[in-house]
Amino acid sequence: MAQDSVLATVRSIVQETASGREVTDETPLIAHRIIDSLSLLTVVSRLEDSFGISIDDTEVLPNHFETITAIRSFLSAKGH
Template sequence: MMRETSALSACKDSVRAFLAANFYVGDVAGLNDDSSLIDQGIIDSTGVLEVVGFIEQTFGIAVDDCELLPENLDTIQGIAAYVMRKQHEPAPTGALVRVT
């Protein structure tokens, strides 16, 4: 449990740093984990796509179109929880593996 809490905290820190580096965030310290990034004007629809790209590159997961939901991508807490869930999903059975 402690390891999961630490991983979640590290993920939130990474997301917060990405947002601060790539979007206008007036007060990074005041950016709460559960504040809506869209409602605060930090990200817009294009920004969501940038966040998705960040998630895929940084955490090595694929974001499916059906997962582009506010509960997954509108808050730092939501993004971190989504990443943790995706990283702990079992690999699909019967998936093709390319060997080069």
């Protein structure tokens, strides 16, 4: 999957979770409480489904999900 396509998919997943709040690629998702513990599980599940990957519990770290860019980098490290 092309990098721009991956980033667009991540944006879409996060935007659905953001409940209409303005989110950029660098918006602090956790610090601004756009993603909380419950919605993080939803984001992880959607990422797994969208990219056909498995995200281990040990990989669900705040630094991997702090921004859309961080999520993109995390997925890149997993081969996407």
